[in-house]
Amino acid sequence: MNIQINEKRLLDTFLTLVKIDSESLNEGKVARYVAAEMKKRGCQVYVDKAGKKIGSTAQGNIIATLKGTRPGKAFFFVAHLDTVKPGNGIKPIVKNGRVTSDGTTVLGGDDKTGVALMMEIAQVLREQKLSYPTVQFIFTLNEETGMGGSKNMDYSKLKAKDGLILDNEALEELLVQGPAVCDFMVDITGVTAHAGVCPEKGISALEVAAKAISMMKIGRVDKDTVCNFGVVSGGQVTNAVMPKLTLLGEARSLDVKKLDKQVKHMKDCFAKAAKLFVKKVDGKTIRPIIDIKTPLRYGALNVPLSAPTVKLTLAAAKKYGVKMKAVPSGGGCDANVLCQHGMSAPNLGLGVQNCHTPQEYVDLKEFYKAAKIALDVLLNYK
Ligand SMILES: [Zn+2]
Structure with missing residues (x-):
């Protein structure tokens, strides 16, 4: 026809x-x-x-x-x-x-x-x-x-x-x-301290973030899966240990199971990093607090x-x-x-x-x- x-x-x-x-x-x-x-x-x-x-x-x-x-x-x-x-x-x-x-x-x-x-x-x-x-x-x-x-x-x-x-x-x-896409919204709360006088009394939110990301599979993860952090915001002055940091990122995969696995892996990296920064200051235990939200943007x-x-x-x-x-x-x-x-x-x-x-x-x-x-x-x- x-x-x-x-x-x-x-x-x-x-x-x-x-x-x-x-x-x-x-x-x-x-x-x-x-x-x-x-x-x-x-x-x-x-x-x-x-x-x-x-x-x-x-x-x-x-x-x-x-x-x-x-x-x-x-x-x-x-x-x-x-x-x-x-x-x-x-x-x-x-x-x-x-x-x-x-x-x-x-x-x-x-x-x-x-x-x-x-x-x-x-x-x-x-x-x-x-x-x-x-x-x-x-x-x-x-x-x-x-x-x-x-x-x-x-x-x-x-x-x-x-x-x-x-x-x-x-x-x-x-x-x-x-791909299915998960958004990542990560708030890391450290402990601030005077960076010149007593930095050892603080926990830098930036260092926690850096540690977590250094352990993470990021960028091209496999042929179906990618992951990226594209926005970082935190800190106001150079002479204070950074008290708070927000990271915005995303993970995508053509395979929903692989996406779930990647999201879990990323969360695990933040949890592991947080543990590494737990310490005692003046007899009290201080630790970073990490809040992660991973809503599905679309399937x-x-x-x-x-x-x-x-x-x-x-x-x-x-x-x-x-x-x-x-x-x-x-x-x-x-x-x-x-x-x-x-x-x-x-x-x-x-x-x-x-x-x-x-x-x-x-x-x-x-x-x-x-x-x-x-x-x-x-x-x-x-
Ligand atoms: Zn269009």
């Missing part, structure tokens, strides 16, 4: 969308626009209450359901409505097969390409009277600064279990794995290569002459959160490059191919 995407209309929709300011948590205007447009396309539009919980100007995530023209399992698409900063007053420029910003902002191709693509697919399905299963188009809030939208989504409204995330960069790379994305969505996407890519490969990612996206809710979706690249910078651009050839591939996957999903 020769799939027809209206490329000009898809581009126009994209340009309209990027001109609507929607930095994270300011998605109100674009959300209202998209909800109205999806209604026009015959979708039943449900907006959940996630916006209030996370402090967005939008009411919530949009779940637009288009009833299928054939029976079978429902399918979903996901894209996020927010952009990173600087993302206000975007002036898109179309030139030589690319869309760029004017260089003062990001373009917002991440992820307005995905939003535009869903709007186009909904329109094509109806106007070409195609045979398709029920489709749920999911537009999330606040993906960029913590996935607050997908974390607070009303999952009771989602019937589809398989789908595609439309939020990756190069079309050649289909993301099927992403792992793991779509097996045997999943129908992966097979269908790779097959569709081949049809359109794209050498696509299923690859792991080092970062996270809405797909990780959906995965924790029993949904499964690889992340398709839409031809967006240099995301999160003013040099961001969309390669239109790739974007149009991605649109055809996404539609092809939906039409062949059984």
Whole structure:
């Protein structure tokens, strides 16, 4: 079947969308626009209450359901409505097969390409009277600064279990794995003392931290696991033994068991280091106190290569002459959160490059191919 995407209309929709300011948590205007447009396309539009919980100007995530023209399992698409900063007053420029910003902002191709693509697919399905299963188009809030939208989504409204995330960069790379991430917040309380007069009466929080980290597997731990401390703060003056120190870090792994092991190892290193600094001063025992919090930022994305969505996407890519490969990612996206809710979706690249910078651009050839591939996957999903 020769799939027809209206490329000009898809581009126009994209340009309209990027001109609507929607930095994270300011998605109100674009959300209202998209909800109205999806209604026009015959979708039943449900907006959940996630916006209030996370402090967005939008009411919530949009779940637009288009009833299928054939029976079978429902399918979903996901894209996020927010952009990173600087993302206000975007002036898109179309030139030589690319869309760029004017260089003062990001373009917002991440992820307005995905939003535009869903709007186009909904329109094509109806106007070409195609045979398709029920489709749920999911537009999330606040993906960029913590996935607050997908974390607070009303999952009771989602019937589809398989789908595609439309939020990756190069079309050649289909993301099927992403790491689970644990944040590390470590407060070390030592004992202060005059550094010039009686340093031996103190316990330096910095020395405790240094000792713990010197015992720790850090950086690249194994092929699936990495760990890093990126923020250190503590101390105010040079002539006092440092009384308190805060470390912020993270551990990531594609394998949840390996992540658990790494988190335990890191905690053990802090506990061991603390013990080494216990001492008696003037007949009294003093010791450092370490408080560690390790909340899970998001779980792992793991779509097996045997999943129908992966097979269908790779097959569709081949049809359109794209050498696509299923690859792991080092970062996270809405797909990780959906995965924790029993949904499964690889992340398709839409031809967006240099995301999160003013040099961001969309390669239109790739974007149009991605649109055809996404539609092809939906039409062949059984
Ligand atoms: Zn994105």
